Amino acid sequence: MKDQDIKVLVRMLMGIVLALMVVITTVSPASAVDTARTYNSGVFVIIFLGVCALIVVAQLVPALLLMLGAIKALASGRKREEVPVTENSRDGS
Numbered sequence: 001m002k003d004q005d006i007k008v009l010v011r012m013l014m015g016i017v018l019a020l021m022v023v024i025t026t027v028s029p030a031s032a033v034d035t036a037r038t039y040n041s042g043v044f045v046i047i048f049l050g051v052c053a054l055i056v057v058a059q060l061v062p063a064l065l066l067m068l069g070a071i072k073a074l075a076s077g078r079k080r081e082e083v084p085v086t087e088n089s090r091d092g093s
Contacts, residue, residue, distance in 0.1 A: 006075050010068070 006072055009071060009075065
């Protein structure tokens with residue numbers, strides 16, 4: 001595949017992510033609750049949840065980079081060279 005095909009694939013993935021974000025943001029008000037009476041947690045709970053979210057985001061960045069690298073490698077279409085195996089190469093010497 002060409003670089004242009006990779007760009008199209010990345011745009012498609014970004015479109016899917018954007019569509020999911022739109023769906024999530026439009027569905028969430030349907031399950032809204034009056035938080036003035038429900039939420040009684042302190043600042044430490046908010047800090048804890050923020051750290052958890054930071055850990056999740058920090059794990060997503062390398063995963064996305066690895067996934068994009070794998071897609072790019074698959075899309076490049078280059079063939080690997082075949083290396084001949086001799087009898088001596090199997091015994092480790």
